[in-house]
Amino acid sequence: MIADRRLLDFPSCRLSLILxxxxxxxxxxARESSIRERLAPRVKDFATIVVSxxxxxxxxxxQASQGGADIVVALGGDGTQAAVAxxxxxxxxxxxxxxxxxxxxxxxxxxxxxxxDEALDTILQGHVRAINIGDVNGRVFLNNAxxxxxxxxxxxxxxxxxxxxxxxxxxYWSVLLTLRDMRAPMHLFLTVDGVTKEFHTPLAFAARSAFxxxxxxLEGADAVQNGQxxxxxxxxxxxxxxxxxALRLAMGRMSRGRDFELIVADEIVIETRQSRRxxxxxxxxxxxNGPFRLHVRRGALSVLVPAPAEEIESVRPEAA
Numbered sequence: 001m002i003a004d005r006r007l008l009d010f011p012s013c014r015l016s017l018i019l020x021x022x023x024x025x026x027x028x029x030a031r032e033s034s035i036r037e038r039l040a041p042r043v044k045d046f047a048t049i050v051v052s053x054x055x056x057x058x059x060x061x062x063q064a065s066q067g068g069a070d071i072v073v074a075l076g077g078d079g080t081q082a083a084v085a086x087x088x089x090x091x092x093x094x095x096x097x098x099x100x101x102x103x104x105x106x107x108x109x110x111x112x113x114x115x116x117d118e119a120l121d122t123i124l125q126g127h128v129r130a131i132n133i134g135d136v137n138g139r140v141f142l143n144n145a146x147x148x149x150x151x152x153x154x155x156x157x158x159x160x161x162x163x164x165x166x167x168x169x170x171x172y173w174s175v176l177l178t179l180r181d182m183r184a185p186m187h188l189f190l191t192v193d194g195v196t197k198e199f200h201t202p203l204a205f206a207a208r209s210a211f212x213x214x215x216x217x218l219e220g221a222d223a224v225q226n227g228q229x230x231x232x233x234x235x236x237x238x239x240x241x242x243x244x245x246a247l248r249l250a251m252g253r254m255s256r257g258r259d260f261e262l263i264v265a266d267e268i269v270i271e272t273r274q275s276r277r278x279x280x281x282x283x284x285x286x287x288x289n290g291p292f293r294l295h296v297r298r299g300a301l302s303v304l305v306p307a308p309a310e311e312i313e314s315v316r317p318e319a320a
Contacts, residue, residue, distance in 0.1 A: 008126035041127035061087035077101015082282035084142035130299035148203035151278035
């Protein structure tokens with residue numbers, strides 16, 4: 001069983017850095033050089049694995065772990081971090097997080113730092129904590145997993161990003177455009193604690209990030225912190241109603257009952273009349289066969305996190 005919190009012996013560790021080389025050769029080399037400069041002198045062995053496609057990230061992390069790496073660090077957004085987490089979950093290999101995406105919800109949830117330098121400071125502190133992660137049909141997720149309209153939003157968002165570049169405004173605009181074009185809601189059968197209920201909804205959204213929920217002004221953060229899912233079922237069936245709800249979400253004014261139903265549980269089974277659906281996991285999407293079985297894997301992932309507040313306080317010099 002993984003200890004809840006421990007301190008790494010860095011000089012005896014083997015560390016692998018996973019780097020996405022798609023951003024451009026010079027840019028990737030510059031980032032690798034700056035990260036190597038900070039980490040390599042502190043560990044027994046430092047290796048860089050450059051991947052050319054997103055689908056190679058999980059494979060690279062798995063090979064690094066099986067090859068004896070004590071720590072695997074990846075630079076990237078939530079999709080990258082989820083791929084690495086999925087490969088390392090249930091192993092003794094520790095994960096280090098370097099934020100490099102648009103929202104970086106996982107890095108912000110862990111409070112590792114808003115910049116690469118701050119996150120490197122966190123990694124070098126060497127504090128390991130075992131955390132809970134979400135699982136849907138064997139696929140690990142860190143922030144959220146959903147079926148319905150959200151995968152279509154991701155499609156629209158990527159098209160907008162290619163044309164206008166990555167930004168939060170572009171992300172929000174993709175939501176409104178997709179909702180405008182939405183057609184019929186899904187017909188779901190939801191089973192919790194052996195009880196099955198029927199729903200019609202355009203979106204089923206299972207959250208595992210308390211930070212994301214709090215930043216959106218949504219309920220459910222306490223449930224997530226207690227090791228459960230907060231499952232949101234959107235109530236609007238028409239595009240105009242959903243667009244209004246999306247605007248209320250952007251302003252932090254969504255409300256339970258009017259805009260969504262909230263179900264809290266640590267195990268959920270979702271069945272749909274369409275046996276194969278697009279599943280969105282931490283910003284990535286994949287077509288998956290149902291039913292969708294969600295459960296929380298408790299303490300399954302070891303992650304480098306900031307030192308406890310009391311320890312930071314104890315090493316501060318006394319005021320003169």
